[in-house]
Amino acid sequence: MHKTLSVAKDTWWVGVNDYETDLFESLWPLPQGVAYNAYVVLGDKTAAVDTVKGPWFDDYIDKVATALDGRALDYLVVNHMEPDHAGVIGRLKHTYPGLEIIGNAKTLPLLKEYHGIEKDVIQVKDGESLDIGGHVLTFHTIPMVHWPESMVTFDATTRTLFSNDAFGGYGAHEGGLFDDEKPRERWEGEMLRYYATIVARYSGMVQTALKKLSALDIANIYPAHGTLFRQDIGQAIELYDRWSKQETERGVVVAYGSMYGNTRRMAEAVCRGISEGGVKDVRLYDAARSDTSLILRDIWRYKGLVLLGCTYNTLLFPALDALCVKLINRMPKKRVLGIAGSYSWSKGALDALRAFAETVKLEKIGPEVEVFAAPTAADLERCLELGKNMAAAVA
Numbered sequence: 001m002h003k004t005l006s007v008a009k010d011t012w013w014v015g016v017n018d019y020e021t022d023l024f025e026s027l028w029p030l031p032q033g034v035a036y037n038a039y040v041v042l043g044d045k046t047a048a049v050d051t052v053k054g055p056w057f058d059d060y061i062d063k064v065a066t067a068l069d070g071r072a073l074d075y076l077v078v079n080h081m082e083p084d085h086a087g088v089i090g091r092l093k094h095t096y097p098g099l100e101i102i103g104n105a106k107t108l109p110l111l112k113e114y115h116g117i118e119k120d121v122i123q124v125k126d127g128e129s130l131d132i133g134g135h136v137l138t139f140h141t142i143p144m145v146h147w148p149e150s151m152v153t154f155d156a157t158t159r160t161l162f163s164n165d166a167f168g169g170y171g172a173h174e175g176g177l178f179d180d181e182k183p184r185e186r187w188e189g190e191m192l193r194y195y196a197t198i199v200a201r202y203s204g205m206v207q208t209a210l211k212k213l214s215a216l217d218i219a220n221i222y223p224a225h226g227t228l229f230r231q232d233i234g235q236a237i238e239l240y241d242r243w244s245k246q247e248t249e250r251g252v253v254v255a256y257g258s259m260y261g262n263t264r265r266m267a268e269a270v271c272r273g274i275s276e277g278g279v280k281d282v283r284l285y286d287a288a289r290s291d292t293s294l295i296l297r298d299i300w301r302y303k304g305l306v307l308l309g310c311t312y313n314t315l316l317f318p319a320l321d322a323l324c325v326k327l328i329n330r331m332p333k334k335r336v337l338g339i340a341g342s343y344s345w346s347k348g349a350l351d352a353l354r355a356f357a358e359t360v361k362l363e364k365i366g367p368e369v370e371v372f373a374a375p376t377a378a379d380l381e382r383c384l385e386l387g388k389n390m391a392a393a394v395a
Contacts, residue, residue, distance in 0.1 A: 004066040008158040010042040014063035016056040017172035028197050028293045033172030037224050040067040044133020047075040049153055049162045050224055054087035077153050078103040079164040081110040085224050090115040106149035142209040144202045159219035167236045169194045169226030180231035187227040193297040195243050200330040206244035246334045250394050251281030252304030255295055257317030262374045263310045263342045269380040270306050273387020288319035304336050304394040311343040316352035324356045336393045337362040338386050340369035365393045
């Protein structure tokens, strides 16, 4: 859709929109596509900031050539070595043989192994700068946001932070690139879904990065995925600060695994209790049929979480178990948890959910409910009670 676009003084967007990849990292659905944002900065010397995923080289190199307008490309800044950002480095080097590649000490081994590149490499330290004539680029490491070598690049001239995966989101650019060209509700949900699936485990490191970057006089935030922020960078910073502090909204996610509908009936009773308790934001998900990234997104948004699972071959129903594994990896905090299970010829689900609760160490809200075969009226009344208690806990 987009040609090469000017996004700041002497600065060009040379990224691409990908509407063809179905699953990001072969895991997360992309109903709105995804953008690989990359940039070129022109001074007395020229510098590219990041590249794109391998299949999009032709689109990318055409835009780079347009931005350069006949000039050579002197530098490539590699903020992150993951292949969706660094997939065409080898081909870019072949196109511009004099290109020097800039990265930190943890970038260089990955550069060698992915692309076989060891020459024409400049290793930079945290806080070190490169003057390209008219623009001074400063490099700041933000390890584990979300890889060890991750860094950001700050152009002091335009006050632009090329922020790598930080502040990124799913979704291709359907119209404009910028926050003032699209409604917030269109990008915020995909930004949170990206955070919950990709970055959430490293929320402590996000807080460290935010404190570090607060010393910079930033006017623009240009991430490697998603919306570019120029009108109001505060909204992006505020969201990242809130999400990484695990601050939540008043609401409850109810996720269940059910084979024949009995555990689903329990989940619906919990939801009724939550609603009767005065909470309007209730999200009910069938773990076997719902997109896990949407469940994780809403878990990261809301304070309350209720998990209900049936027993499957003596274990927790697989789809709900998979959700629990992903949650353990992301280390949620500052939330309240309710659990319930069902069984027929063998118990197992509730014990597994108890073990999950012990691992994540969230405050538990009762009652625990365990149902044999189909729920009775008394069982459903206890589920309703759990919902009401959850509503009170998230108030």
